[in-house]
Amino acid sequence: xxxxxxHLCIFAAxxxxxxxxxxxxxxxxDCANKADCFEHLSKSELMEVSxxxxxxxxxxxxxIRKQGTFVSSILIVKKGIAKVYKEFDHAxxxxxxxxxxxxxxxxxxxxxxxxxxxxxxxxxNDCEVCIIDIRLFEKLLNSNTGFAVDVIKSINNQTxxxxxxxxxxxxxxxxxxIAHALLILSKHVFESDDFNIPFTRRDFxxxxxxxxxxxxxxxxxxxxxxxxxxNNGLIRILDNEKLEKIFKNG
Amino acid sequence: xxxxxxHLCIFAAxxxxxxxxxxxxxxxxDCANKADCFEHLSKSELMEVSxxxxxxxxxxxxxIRKQGTFVSSILIVKKGIAKVYKEFDHAxxxxxxxxxxxxxxxxxxxxxxxxxxxxxxxxxNDCEVCIIDIRLFEKLLNSNTGFAVDVIKSINNQTxxxxxxxxxxxxxxxxxxIAHALLILSKHVFESDDFNIPFTRRDFxxxxxxxxxxxxxxxxxxxxxxxxxxNNGLIRILDNEKLEKIFKNG
DNA sequence: TTATTTTCTTGATATAAATCAATTTAATGT
DNA sequence: ACATTAAATTGATTTATATCAAGAAAATAA
Numbered sequence: 001x002x003x004x005x006x007h008l009c010i011f012a013a014x015x016x017x018x019x020x021x022x023x024x025x026x027x028x029x030d031c032a033n034k035a036d037c038f039e040h041l042s043k044s045e046l047m048e049v050s051x052x053x054x055x056x057x058x059x060x061x062x063x064i065r066k067q068g069t070f071v072s073s074i075l076i077v078k079k080g081i082a083k084v085y086k087e088f089d090h091a092x093x094x095x096x097x098x099x100x101x102x103x104x105x106x107x108x109x110x111x112x113x114x115x116x117x118x119x120x121x122x123x124x125n126d127c128e129v130c131i132i133d134i135r136l137f138e139k140l141l142n143s144n145t146g147f148a149v150d151v152i153k154s155i156n157n158q159t160x161x162x163x164x165x166x167x168x169x170x171x172x173x174x175x176x177x178i179a180h181a182l183l184i185l186s187k188h189v190f191e192s193d194d195f196n197i198p199f200t201r202r203d204f205x206x207x208x209x210x211x212x213x214x215x216x217x218x219x220x221x222x223x224x225x226x227x228x229x230x231n232n233g234l235i236r237i238l239d240n241e242k243l244e245k246i247f248k249n250g
Numbered sequence: 251x252x253x254x255x256x257h258l259c260i261f262a263a264x265x266x267x268x269x270x271x272x273x274x275x276x277x278x279x280d281c282a283n284k285a286d287c288f289e290h291l292s293k294s295e296l297m298e299v300s301x302x303x304x305x306x307x308x309x310x311x312x313x314i315r316k317q318g319t320f321v322s323s324i325l326i327v328k329k330g331i332a333k334v335y336k337e338f339d340h341a342x343x344x345x346x347x348x349x350x351x352x353x354x355x356x357x358x359x360x361x362x363x364x365x366x367x368x369x370x371x372x373x374x375n376d377c378e379v380c381i382i383d384i385r386l387f388e389k390l391l392n393s394n395t396g397f398a399v400d401v402i403k404s405i406n407n408q409t410x411x412x413x414x415x416x417x418x419x420x421x422x423x424x425x426x427x428i429a430h431a432l433l434i435l436s437k438h439v440f441e442s443d444d445f446n447i448p449f450t451r452r453d454f455x456x457x458x459x460x461x462x463x464x465x466x467x468x469x470x471x472x473x474x475x476x477x478x479x480x481n482n483g484l485i486r487i488l489d490n491e492k493l494e495k496i497f498k499n500g
Numbered sequence: 501t502t503a504t505t506t507t508c509t510t511g512a513t514a515t516a517a518a519t520c521a522a523t524t525t526a527a528t529g530t
Numbered sequence: 531a532c533a534t535t536a537a538a539t540t541g542a543t544t545t546a547t548a549t550c551a552a553g554a555a556a557a558t559a560a
Contacts, residue, residue: 086417095417112399113406118414141399148398149362149391152405156363159409164368166416167336167345170459173516201538209420211518216539232526423546451508461548466509482556 028053033078033102037150045140045147053132058123060198065106065121071114073131075106080127081189081197082106084119085206096207098162099124099189108155111138125197161188169209172250177208178218179247182228186237194229194236278303283328283352287400295390295397303382308373310448315356315371321364323381325356330377331439331447332356334369335456346457348412349374349439358405361388375447411438419459422500427458428468429496432478436487444479444486 028034028050029043038046055078058064065075067087075082077100084098084106097119100106106121111134141148165184169177181204186193204219205212222228227243229236237243278284278300279293288296305328308314315325317337325332327350334348334356347369350356356371361384391398415434419427431454436443454469455462472478477493479486487493 086414088418088421093421095421097413097417109406109410111406112403113410118410141402142395145392145395145398148395148402149388152391152398152402153362155402155405155409156359156361159405159413160359160363160368163347163409163413163416164336166413166420167347168338170416170420171338171343171345212537213519213539214517216537217517220539462507463509463549464547470509 031078033076035076035103035105035154037105037147037154040146040150041140041144045144049132049136049140052136053130055128055130058127058129060123060125063120063122064127064129065117065119067117067120069117071107071110071117071134073107073134074111074137075121076130076132077102077104077106078128078130081124082121082127082129083124083203084121086119094206095209096203097166098158099185101189104158105154107134108151108158110134111141111151124199124203172247174208174210174214174218175221175246176248176250177210178204178215178222179243181208182222182235182237183240183243183247185235186240193240194234196234198233199235281328283326285326285353285355285404287355287397287404290396290400291390291394295394299382299386299390302386303380305378305380308377308379310373310375313370313372314377314379315367315369317367317370319367321357321360321367321384323357323384324361324387325371326380326382327352327354327356328378328380331374332371332377332379333374333453334371336369344456345459346453347416348408349435351439354408355404357384358401358408360384361391361401374449374453422497424458424460424464424468425471425496426498426500427460428454428465428472429493431458432472432485432487433490433493433497435485436490443490444484446484448483449485 028038028046038049041049058080064082079102082100083096084100085094085096087094100121106129107117110118141151165180168180172180185195185199189195190197201215201219202212205215208215219228219230222243223230225242227237227239227246229238278288278296288299291299308330314332329352332350333346334350335344335346337344350371356379357367360368391401415430418430422430435445435449439445440447451465451469452462455465458465469478469480472493473480475492477487477489477496479488
């Protein structure tokens with residue numbers, strides 16, 4: 001039933017694009033979830049974005065963008081949390097690169113760089129995503145310095161954290177890695193000490209580069225030691241300081 | 251003796267800056283090792299860079315930029331190869347992030363991002379480095395869209411490769427990692443199948459995140475199997491295909 | 501040059517983490 | 531509500547890699 005409703009939504013959005021409807025339901029000018037860099041666009045530039053963008057709903061687990069396809073757009077997460085991940089060996093192995101939430105951009109690293117999508121993206125929970133033609137995005141970059149500067153800011157902000165996470169991961173052993181992941185999730189992704197989200201043991205494993213059995217064991221350790229609580233999907237951080245300590249000590 | 255000469259060089263360059271000398275020996279307009287993004291600057295903009303930049307010589311092993319200090323400049327490698335690395339636990343542990351060579355920029359990821367230097371940089375061999383005030387760099391970004399676009403291009407180009415290397419590293423075991431490192435060094439850093447450079451076993455270990463003993467063992471394996479040759483500092487790749495295979499199979 | 505420190509090398513041992521295997525629990529589709 | 535598939539769990543075993551230790555070689559300083 002829900003599935004059905006969902007497909008209708010996608011269909012409607014796609015139809016809108018196909019039909020060349022010039023007025024979107026959601027107007028970029030008044031959008032509350034605008035990415036930071038769009039603040040520097042003029043009203044007319046925003047109108048141009050409004051006219052050419054589409055907004056799509058993705059159901060939990062759906063693939064939003066597939067590694068290896070041609071780059072054609074920049075995405076902006078409006079609702080939900082998207083998971084950015086790298087596939088290896090024909091998707092047999094996966095490494096989660098980052099998470100993106102409301103107001104955050106996806107695909108910035110493809111601009112003027114690769115014509116091929118470098119990372120797959122899927123919906124961790126139900127997501128609403130705005131899709132902007134990359135040619136429009138690049139046109140705006142070429143005509144608006146304030147915008148370009150803000151895009152540089154966004155890129156640096158994103159990659160700095162990601163690279164750091166993965167480099168640190170290399171240096172830590174399992175307990176430190178899971179502690180790190182929990183801290184990142186609570187402080188930067190969900191921004192709360194408890195979060196109810198379909199974040200599986202496997203996601204933990206793919207985020208921290210370990211086997212899912214190891215992730216299970218360590219999460220169990222943490223639960224036994226009352227550092228966290230885990231009940232049917234809800235994760236709650238009970239002892240931030242101890243997690244920080246475990247993270248720091250490797 | 252050489253040391254002495256070197257210190258004089260640095261001193262001269264620093265003196266030049268202090269004295270406010272308006273003509274540098276090396277003029278940015280005619281510089282052959284310009285970073286790509288400088289190609290889009292006008293002659294007057296390049297003259298401005300020329301006037302305010304300094305060119306410094308660093309001896310093999312010297313620290314060019316130290317993690318944790320305040321960001322004040324963007325660096326351009328003119329000669330030699332610089333090593334960008336992250337320090338952990340008060341520099342007891344180190345992870346090499348990237349290498350930069352002639353025409354490549356250092357510090358792009360700090361622009362409009364962190365006020366604190368994120369990675370240390372040292373000279374792998376003798377280096378000549380141009381130092382540009384970050385305020386001038388940011389001023390140019392704000393006034394020249396072509397320049398901003400080229401900087402985005404450079405940033406994406408750099409970070410894409412770095413992130414990929416480190417994510418893949420997490421997934422591979424020792425042989426695969428060393429093979430990967432050798433391929434990166436020969437194809438992208440030194441751009442030759444043999445290179446004579448002070449690249450120690452420890453550098454290999456810090457680049458691929460393993461103990462230096464493991465690096466020694468695996469390099470020995472590779473030498474015994476005639477995949478590489480190593481004699482007093484010279485490294486020569488003998489069998490690219492086999493290395494590729496080892497890299498791919500993990 | 502000799503002395504001294506650092507890096508390299510190798511074997512033996514310890515340990516962390518993956519893999520294998522088998523069961524339980526939860527999620528999903530019909 | 532049932533059947534089916536997928537995810538979580540746990541113990542036993544194996545494997546990869548780090549650590550320890552001690553000597554050789556090389557680089558650097560005196």
